[in-house]
Amino acid sequence: MAQSVLLTGAAGRVGEAILEGLAEEHEWRLLDRDPPTEDQPGEFVVADITDEDAVREAMEEIDVVVHLAGDPRPEAPWDSVLTNNIDGTQTVFEAAVDAGVEKVVFASSNHAVGNYETDDRTPDMYREHDEYLLDGTELPRPSNLYGVSKAAGETLGRYYHDEHDISVVCVRIGNLTEGHPPIDYERGQAMWLSYRDCAHLFDRCIRADYDYEIVYGISDNDRKYYSLERARDALGYDPRDNSAYYDGEDRVVEPDP
Numbered sequence: 733m734a735q736s737v738l739l740t741g742a743a744g745r746v747g748e749a750i751l752e753g754l755a756e757e758h759e760w761r762l763l764d765r766d767p768p769t770e771d772q773p774g775e776f777v778v779a780d781i782t783d784e785d786a787v788r789e790a791m792e793e794i795d796v797v798v799h800l801a802g803d804p805r806p807e808a809p810w811d812s813v814l815t816n817n818i819d820g821t822q823t824v825f826e827a828a829v830d831a832g833v834e835k836v837v838f839a840s841s842n843h844a845v846g847n848y849e850t851d852d853r854t855p856d857m858y859r860e861h862d863e864y865l866l867d868g869t870e871l872p873r874p875s876n877l878y879g880v881s882k883a884a885g886e887t888l889g890r891y892y893h894d895e896h897d898i899s900v901v902c903v904r905i906g907n908l909t910e911g912h913p914p915i916d917y918e919r920g921q922a923m924w925l926s927y928r929d930c931a932h933l934f935d936r937c938i939r940a941d942y943d944y945e946i947v948y949g950i951s952d953n954d955r956k957y958y959s960l961e962r963a964r965d966a967l968g969y970d971p972r973d974n975s976a977y978y979d980g981e982d983r984v985v986e987p988d989p
């Protein structure tokens with residue numbers, strides 16, 4: 733069944749991948765502090781997520797919130813992640829609970845756990861033969877202040893779920909690129925998320941029933957150090973892409989199965 737979905741950060745890259753795949757699947761209300769540059773499916777609200785009144789208004793009649801808005805830079809300074817990623821996310825969760833929203837899908841990041849990539853594990857852990865796997869049950873180990881802000885967002889989700897019973901899924905997104913995996917970047921290839929798998933994963937987050945979940949958001953790459961088991965079991969995620977089907981440049985070496 734189509735859901736009424738509020739998509740924050742809709743003007744960004746992840747928003748683009750989601751809307752490219754799912755424009756017709758749900759009723760969209762889009763929110764971003766930057767106005768749209770082209771036609772969009774649904775109403776577009778130009779607002780900052782730290783503006784409590786605007787966020788509360790955008791939340792009316794919404795079933796599911798997909799919360800992407802924030803500073804996505806791994807090198808982002810503390811004042812920006814504190815305002816946009818932590819304060820903004822708290823404003824979104826609080827307004828969602830008050831509006832009776834059923835589910836919040838939170839865009840977390842690989843950088844919430846980036847410091848598991850220790851000197852003695854890398855680069856082997858980026859390669860197919862290595863068996864090291866994170867599964868979402870491990871504690872956060874952020875690689876920067878941006879990662880700290882994503883771990884904080886996951887914890888806000890845990891709190892709002894436990895205290896207010898709202899369903900929350902935190903997607904630790906890997907590396908989203910369009911068309912082909914990152915070039916000449918083993919880490920990025922191991923955590924590649926294709927546009928179509930991204931749309932499918934967020935569709936499952938919108939439709940599935942769950943309590944509180946942390947899942948990894950990557951394609952079914954041969955070389956991976958993030959388990960997809962929880963995303964498959966809890967959400968029904970069934971990815972179709974694999975960075976191993978590319979030659980490390982932008983050429984396909986094996987067709988889609």
Ligand SMILES: NC(=O)C1=CN([C@@H]2O[C@H](COP(=O)(O)OP(=O)(O)OC[C@H]3O[C@@H](n4cnc5c(N)ncnc54)[C@H](O)[C@@H]3O)[C@@H](O)[C@H]2O)C=CC1
Nearest residue numbers: 741743744745746765780781801802804839841905907908
């Ligand atoms: N692109 C990727 O590979 C990954 C993205 N993520 C997360 O996914 C989310 C989306 O990332 P991208 O689309 O790549 O970034 P982006 O920079 O392309 O899009 C973010 C959007 O959020 C908006 N925004 C930022 N702060 C805002 C605020 N205070 N109020 C309203 N709008 C605001 C921006 O205007 C922008 O359109 C971010 O939370 C990011 O941390 C996590 C891991 C990987």
Ligand SMILES: O=C1O[C@H](COP(=O)(O)O)[C@@H](O)[C@H](O)[C@H]1O
Nearest residue numbers: 804805806841842843906907920
């Ligand atoms: O969280 C994010 O992660 C991706 C991948 O990180 P990188 O350090 O390997 O580039 C990044 O591209 C994206 O901007 C960021 O939001």
